[in-house]
Amino acid sequence: MKQIIFSQIEGKSTAYISWLGWLAAFAAAGLGAMWYMEHNGHWVTGMTNQIVWGLPHVFAVFLIVAASGALNVASISSVFGRPLYKPLARLSALLALALLAGGLMVLVLDLGRPDRLIIAMTEYNFKSIFAWNIYLYSGFFGVVGVYLWMMMEQRMNRYTRLAGLAAFIWRLALTTGTGSIFGFLVARQAYDAAIMAPMFIIMSFSFGLAAFILVLMVISNGTGRPLGDAVMGKLRNLLGVFVAGVLYFVTVQHLGALYAPEHAGIEDFILLSGGIYTALFWIGQILVGGLLPLALLYHPVTARDRSMTALAAAMILVGGFIQVYVIIIGGQAFPLLIFPGYEVTSSFFDGQVNAYTPSLAEIVLGLGGVAVTLLIVSVAVKVLPFLATSLADEDIDPDYVAPPEPEEAQEEPETA
């Protein structure tokens, strides 16, 4: 194994510049959508007093969950001491920070009063998991920032493992916090389950790694840097394990809920009778986000094909987004059970399945957050050396064995 060399990308091509232009345009459009929503009030969105958290929260939670998972590659290198992952660690930490920034942007800009962000920073109620999350999210920037510094500054390299361990523990706490936003909601039949926190952690492993693989492949293709089979094989296998893990947790979540008659209504709604939510669950979350990617990642024919790995990663992201949509929107669409055993009617939509259609402004705000994430990554890899110049097997794989040289080549020294 050779010394790993990191370098910036050149970033002078027309394609790169126009890519940045598109991202900036989407980010600006996101800000415009925020202005439109805040100026008019939230009635111009699809959100209501029944569906109080809408598409922006789906984007935000999805990006924040993926953020902590994107750090896993770095953790495998620093905490679990796998040298093959070391050349990927910087990009992994960068992507984690960028995803969190994009997610938080959407979350904050959808507040009823985003101008009061300073209040959220100064007035705390420590019984609130949201207040904990403000610390967990801002702390994540600090901890991962220091971790990146330890990795990128040669004199500080000896502290990399310690910083990596701190970042790993922090990211587990962060995703526990995100899952607990829902897990602690005792009032709603769709949530109120301790399994939410560990399920969000395994979801983060899966979404974060899928995002990382796609970013890595795009950058390697775009810059012509070699990407060896050894690293791709490891990442692909790991992704498959994580996807299976998500399916396992989803199974346990629903089996656990099905066991209690109190949850029978919401389970029937999501699994059987919920119309769009049932379709999204089975087709989007389970098939597109789980079973099909598993087949693509492990079937002997498709496993060797990198474009199939990329397709699987993209499907995991789409399915993951749908999973968060089903959790957040589907969970609110089902009516609150205030009067068990009664048929309920009121002027406030009691007892009714609540309708929700996301507005264009919400979609644009969410995409703005994605654009900010990609913009941060795209600019950072040009400014600082986040990427190894080569991820070819012979350059980074400690177990690399050179293939036997051809016959005539072996005979060459004798004839010389």
Add this chain to the structure above:
Amino acid sequence: MSGTTQFTPTRRALLTGAGALAGVTLAAGVTLISTGATGATGATGATGAAKAVTGPATSKNRWGLLIDSNKCDAGCEECVIACRTEQGWQGHGRPETDPQWIRKVNLKDKQTGATHSLPVMCQHCENPPCVDVCPTGASMQRADGIVLVDKHICIGCRYCMMACPYKARSFVHEDVTGQKQYMPRGKGTVESCTLCVHRVDVGGIPACVEACTEKARHNAMMFGDLNDPDSDISKELSKRVTTRLRADLGLAPGVLYQGL
């Protein structure tokens, strides 16, 4: 006076302890105290005139409602109209996003077919989940059990709406007009029934109760001090079997229903 620490210290201590375990120790304690103080100031500040009359809210009182669904008429909306007029939460003709601090709910027993009608508003829980989840402490509880939103520090995250089992809260989806001096409202913040705190603090009763008694003459609603054994509401409660909505959640609402 810290309204958020008056009730069920054990559960609250447990949650606060969990916060401390999560690594938020000294700063947590300091901020918690200051947040409680801010909330309390906001509450009395909103009813500044009342302070001079009755002094700050104390845990000597526990204000509550008793609602008799047998007396409540399915077609009657007087309590809702009175609340809307008193607090100024007129809608914009958009039922999905218009606020509703109080609503009439009609029920039909799935097995027996028996019907009930009753108003549902903020249940002013002893252990309010909306207060627990609010990140800034805007959602707060006075010492006398009234649960309020401090509109000045609400950031509009709507987590309290997610946490409320009764759908009692509304988000202000658009510009507000016709605000009452005693009831500040604002686009982008969350609001709900205040138990007419501005009336209660000067010895009055909530507008909904007044309307039910004097206008509709149904006498289906009673307001009073649950802590005072000699109050009319306490005497009624001691004689009748009453129900708390979602009693299984252990929130100990201050609103009790009879006839369910």
